[in-house]
Amino acid sequence: MARRRDGITRRDFLKLSVTIAAAAAAAPVARMAAPADSGGEGRVYYEFWYLEDPETIAYYEALGLVLEHNGRKCLANPLLPDRCLAYTVPAERDRWPIKPPGASKDFFSRCIRCGLCYFACSLAGYHAIRLAGLGDGGLRMLGTPVVDDMRNHPCTLCMECTRVCPTGALEEVLEEARERAAVRAEQAGGNVTEAREQDIELLVLDREILEKTRMGIALIDPDLCLAWNSGDCKSCASACPFGAVVFKFTFNPWGVHTEVKPEYCVGCGKCVHACPVGGAAIHVLPEDEYWRRVKNYKNTGMSYWDYLKLILRVEDEDPATATIRSQVNVEYVQKIRGVEEEKIVTELKGAGGGQA
Ligand code: SF4
Ligand code: SF4
Ligand code: SF4
Incomplete structure (x- = not known):
């Protein structure tokens, strides 16, 4: 006000x-x-x-x-x-080892350090992800994806990393949000196709999805x-x-x-x-x-x-x-x-x- x-x-x-x-x-x-x-x-x-x-x-x-x-x-x-x-x-000088969007609760046990998310992010031209070294958090973090240079390479929420992750360490939160929106649309007699085509604004409209997406x-x-x-x-x-x-x-x-x-x-x-x-x-x-x-x-x-x-x-x-x-x-x-x-x-x- x-x-x-x-x-x-x-x-x-x-x-x-x-x-x-x-x-x-x-x-x-x-x-x-x-x-x-x-x-x-x-x-x-x-x-x-x-x-x-x-x-x-x-x-x-x-x-x-x-x-x-x-x-x-x-x-x-x-x-x-x-x-x-x-x-x-x-x-x-205020960088933190932040994980990509959609990191699952058991991220460290699910991530097999394949680097596919890193390659997807780089190929998309965003370069937001780097793979953690030993100095980032020891063996536990070694080889896992980190998004920590947001000043130069923020995450665009393109969600490519979540699509290529083979283990669900990064969950496909946008797809899940679209499915949930489609169910809601169907229940309300709305347009299910349109609900499935919504973009990333869905990520903050659904509290459960927002919490899963949060980096x-x-x-x-x-x-x-x-x-x-x-x-x-x-x-x-x-x-x-x-x-x-x-x-x-x-x-x-x-x-x-x-x-x-x-x-x-x-x-x-x-x-x-x-x-x-x-x-x-x-x-x-x-x-x-x-x-x-x-x-x-x-x-x-x-x-x-x-x-x-x-x-x-x-x-x-x-x-x-x-x-x-x-x-x-x-x-x-x-x-x-x-x-x-x-x-x-x-x-x-x-x-x-x-x-x-
Ligand atoms: S862009 Fe920076 S200076 Fe501008 S309102 Fe946001 S925090 Fe403040
Ligand atoms: S959502 Fe896109 S920009 Fe963000 S970390 Fe994943 S691949 Fe990179
Ligand atoms: S969602 Fe949060 S981190 Fe992303 S641009 Fe908005 S305020 Fe910044």
């Missing part, structure tokens, strides 16, 4: 932030970051913005946004000033995403085969605020490929990693959804802080990650078109 803010424009806020910068010049600097920011358990999937340039340090010190962390100066999160602002690492779940970092920082970007939603079924938008003067509804995402990674932010602001994670990550998002001590709510609340109630947050994030993205402007799409296309 659109959110509204009366009486003051964004231009006013930008002016206000400069005033705040001057007023904050006397603010105490070199505060210590909260110890919890020293990194999460296991794999640390985010990084801080360590400031090196004296001019940048002076500017953010004037705003009271510089913390000491491990002997270095990091930028503080304007929403949580005792914590370093954390950004999800680029997708190339992972996509997660957007609101501190990197253009749509959460004053931008108008719907590149991920537009690239998603299921568009507005999967995505949710909250509009206000600070942006489109794009979210993935986890219950509908199959984890194909087309959104990761489409994101214009360097290293992608949206990553696909295996389900267990996704749920672990959203529980204590970027070690903020709050869930992913509470963090999103905090951003929206600050945008409503504290526009000066919201403006600074947005400025900081845009500067980080532009300076450190870069933006592929030609990839920015502002209209929903394809399956998602017109349903925002």
